[in-house]
Amino acid sequence: MTLVTEVRLRRVLDSRGNPTVEAEVRTDDGGFGRGAAPSGASTGEYEAVEIPAAEAIANARELAVPRIEGQVYAGDQRGVDNALRGADGTEDFSEIGANSAVAISMAAGKAAADVLGVPLYQHLGGAFRGREFPIPLGNVIGGGEHAADATHIQEFLAAPVGAPSVADAVFANAAVHSEVENILRDRRIPAAKGDEGAWAPSIDDREAFEIMDEAVEAVADDVGFEIGFGLDVAGAELHEDGVYRYGDETKTPEEQREYIATLVDEYDLVYVEDPLDEDDFEGFATLVDRVGRDANGSETTRPLICGDDLFVTNTERIERGIETGAANSVLIKPNQIGTLSDAFDAIELAVRNDYAPVVSHRSGETEDTTIAHLAVATDAPFIKTGAVGGERTAKLNELIRIEANA
Numbered sequence: 334m335t336l337v338t339e340v341r342l343r344r345v346l347d348s349r350g351n352p353t354v355e356a357e358v359r360t361d362d363g364g365f366g367r368g369a370a371p372s373g374a375s376t377g378e379y380e381a382v383e384i385p386a387a388e389a390i391a392n393a394r395e396l397a398v399p400r401i402e403g404q405v406y407a408g409d410q411r412g413v414d415n416a417l418r419g420a421d422g423t424e425d426f427s428e429i430g431a432n433s434a435v436a437i438s439m440a441a442g443k444a445a446a447d448v449l450g451v452p453l454y455q456h457l458g459g460a461f462r463g464r465e466f467p468i469p470l471g472n473v474i475g476g477g478e479h480a481a482d483a484t485h486i487q488e489f490l491a492a493p494v495g496a497p498s499v500a501d502a503v504f505a506n507a508a509v510h511s512e513v514e515n516i517l518r519d520r521r522i523p524a525a526k527g528d529e530g531a532w533a534p535s536i537d538d539r540e541a542f543e544i545m546d547e548a549v550e551a552v553a554d555d556v557g558f559e560i561g562f563g564l565d566v567a568g569a570e571l572h573e574d575g576v577y578r579y580g581d582e583t584k585t586p587e588e589q590r591e592y593i594a595t596l597v598d599e600y601d602l603v604y605v606e607d608p609l610d611e612d613d614f615e616g617f618a619t620l621v622d623r624v625g626r627d628a629n630g631s632e633t634t635r636p637l638i639c640g641d642d643l644f645v646t647n648t649e650r651i652e653r654g655i656e657t658g659a660a661n662s663v664l665i666k667p668n669q670i671g672t673l674s675d676a677f678d679a680i681e682l683a684v685r686n687d688y689a690p691v692v693s694h695r696s697g698e699t700e701d702t703t704i705a706h707l708a709v710a711t712d713a714p715f716i717k718t719g720a721v722g723g724e725r726t727a728k729l730n731e732l733i734r735i736e737a738n739a
Contacts, residue, residue, distance in 0.1 A: 335408040335448050336361040340398045340437060342390045347372055347697040348724040349528060352386040354393075355699075356436035358444040360407050366443025370432035371668055372697035374478045374528060377569065377611050377642030379650060381431035381671040389430030396420040397429050397437065407445040410457075414438050414672035431671040438672040439703045453703065454735060457673070458710030466499045466736050467692065467708040468492065469729060470563060470604060471506030471720030473513050473548070474541050475531030477567045478696075483533040485579045488565035489545045491552075491720065492603045495559030499736040503729045505556050506720040512548040520544075528696040530722035538579070546600060563604025566593070569642045572610040586613065590620045597624045597636055604637045604691075604715070606664060611642035617659035637662040637689055637715075646670040646679045655686045662689040664717070667707070680711045693717040698724035702731040709735050 341357040347369075355369040372383060384392075397420035405412045417437060421428045446456035455462070470490040477487025491509040496502035513532050517524050524534035536544075545562055553560040568577065568589070576583040584592060586609070593608040605624075609616045617638065625635040639662035644650045646669040654660055663683040667676040680690045692708035694717060705728045708716040716732070719725030 335364055335406045335445055336403065337401050337405055337407050337413070337441065337444070338403065340401055342393055342398075342433065342436070344386045344390065345369055345699065347699055348722065349697045351697060353697070353699065354386050354389050354430070354432045354436045356433070356440040358407060358437065358440040360444050360448060362448055364407055364444040364448035366407070366440040366445070366447055368436045368439030368443060368703060369699035369701040370436040371695035371699060371701070372432065373666070373668075374696040377645040377669070379611070379645045379647060380669045381434075382425045382427040383432045383668070384427070384430035386432065389433040393420075393429045393433035393437065397433070401437070407441045408448065410438075410442055410445070411674045413441040414674035417672060426671045431668055434671040435668040438674070439667070439701065442673055442703070452706065452735065452738070454706035454709040457677075457706060462710060462712065465712050465714070466732070467713045467716040468494060468496065469499070469502050469506055469732065470691075470715055470717045471509060472529045472531040472717070473506070473510045473720055474545055475527040475529060475533050478570055482535050483527065484536065484538050484541045485571060486538050486541070486564055487567035487570065488529075488531065488606075489541055490563040490565065490604060490717070491549060492561040492563050493558065494561050494603055497558065500733045501556070501558070503733060505552060505558075505560055508552045508556070509548050509560065510720045512551050513544060516544050516548055529694075529719045530725055531720070542596075542600060561601060561603035563602050563606070563636075564596070564608075565606040565641070566608045567642075568607045568609045569611040586616055590616060590623065593620060594623045602636050604639060606639040607641045607643065608638065614643070614654060614657045614659040617643060617654070618657050621658060621661055635661060637691070639664050639691055641666075641693070644679075646676055648675075648678050648682050651679060651682050651688070655688065660688065662691055665690050665692045665707070665713070666695060667704070668695065673707070676707065677711070680713070689714050691715040691717060694719060694725065694728065700724055700727045702728050704728060705731040705735065708732075
């Protein structure tokens, strides 16, 4: 019957060495699932609230676990997630913490899939899931909030849009990551790695664009299919006192929009995430219109202008974006909103309104592979989960397995 009989919570380490919440769920018919919450460094103002892991665990044990054990069925995902919201009693999970909520939510989904004897993506997506698989976006050069003394733009992403398979795309991103290392070495530029495993050299954004362009072109020539690239600008982190700050240089909102549009044109960018501040819905709409037309004003194939901090996986903010025409893509992070049900609602709303969902990791990650299954279950066109690093390759290797066994 999948009645939840036990919920266990503990602290485990994330990829930055910080404590996070891990949950285990067991059912009366032997089902078992485990989920671990990620954590963001560049976080939106309107995200669900993450609280210290020890506090989140204590509060969830007191408030949420009694509402779940012996009360709800793991196979009823909305029942589990409604119990979590009811136990918390706030709009943003500030009582039990979004970190404990999402860990329990993911663990329950896995326990239900375990009882059925099916992969998690099949349990979540159902019998009529499509046959498409997401293109992984690989973070290969990074800065911003993810690395000190590096680029102002937070992420330079490889996008193997022409890859014939998930496996080909995954290995292409790793090859771009390796090629960037070779170029940096040739230029005698030392580089450590940021939170997500991307190279974090002490260079300006313009040189990063040059290196990225060169690396993508070299690998594309080698593998024989198209590889584009994209950006996570993390505009809210650059925005201060009404301007965008790139070190000593500032840009007005209008100048920022034109700067992004110029980059789209110059590098044929396929994806741009959070190019503007998280409250600038009108600016996003203006930018989408600008980059969706060529120099003569004719409509072109649009790059994805994706809202992360703009939307924070929240249906109310996504609805506002749809009404204003802000962005044309939504980043989906389950821990931003607290449960799998809420993440699904955000994806369904986006798809109904022709906004492309992009399922994403966080900078502080674990070996949990739920987002790989979520992306496949919902036919998301892209998934962001890094290019290298154990907690990143856990998701990428899971995508390869899913494709091979589908």
